[in-house]
Amino acid sequence: MEALGKTFMTISEALGVQWAPRDIPVERRFQTLAATGWICLVLFGEAIAICLFLKLVYSDYWWLAIIYSIWFLNDIDVCNKGGRKYEWVRNWSWWRYYRDYFPIKLVKTTDLDCSCNYLFACFPHGVVSSGAFGAFATNALDFYKMFPGMTCNMITLSGHFLVPFFRDFILAMGGCASSRESLLYLLDKKRHRGKCVALIVGGAAEALDSHPGEYKVILKRRRGFVRIAMQSGAPLVPVFSFGEPDVFRPFNNPENSLLRRFQEAVRKFTGISPMFPIGRGVFQYNYGVLPIRAPITTVVGRPMEVVKNLEPTDEEIDAVHAEFTERLIELFESEKKKHLKNSENVQLVIT
Structure with a gap:
């Protein structure tokens, strides 16, 4: 047995595997379990949900599948009508352990007026938006205490709301569709006050440029969120998650490489970027998902007032977009020294 142990350690050393010690505190084990459950939900949640639905269809309880399908079809547009959030789901202990795993922190630079609605323009996407998820899709970072009188909805791809069971979970977390109809509904002052709508502006395309220590965001060709802000009159709030690119080590995928072309093709077809996230494992620190x-620190910047304009021209949109870009750069430069090591060597690249 001793010889077997030595052989195992020799192989581990050859592969560069660093194993987790056995005397890790229980608290940290729960944190790792929470992060494991979360990444499995992100990567495999939809596939598992579809399998469960098919299992129900071909079981003795097939009639439940029919009832759910009828309800699903009647409820299909809820993701464009403000969603269906359940605070008890957002308050699960799971999310507090998930927060402490990294850890994730939420920082505000100014108070928000609870009589207004705000469009949070969040950067960067990272591989799976770990920081924005913790800050805006859960109550683990005490968003409601930090911004009294405010509520928050996180925006995600409309396709997620077509997956049975999975859709109900992300709706419970406060998720809503990334459609014009959905955003204008949430930001309408006649329907809501004190609403913060968190949108990852760069989307799946920006995930392809997520590499440790690099901050490359897609903004120059993103105009839709500015148009929405102008049509609703909602102030634009720059939000930046420092440390987001550092939680995974994706494969190197420079422009025009074979891997990058494959990723772009899949993204255009499905709306999802195949990132093959490389992180660590449950029991070792070198290989796994x-x-x-x-640490991730999500900083909420100062609101930028936007004049309501139901039919803005391209020139008017460009002017607001340019001002917002300046606000985002200002936020990054003023906060990076507080939240990044070797910040003098870190630059924000806007494409």
């Missing part, structure tokens, strides 16, 4: 324990 678990995120790396790296």
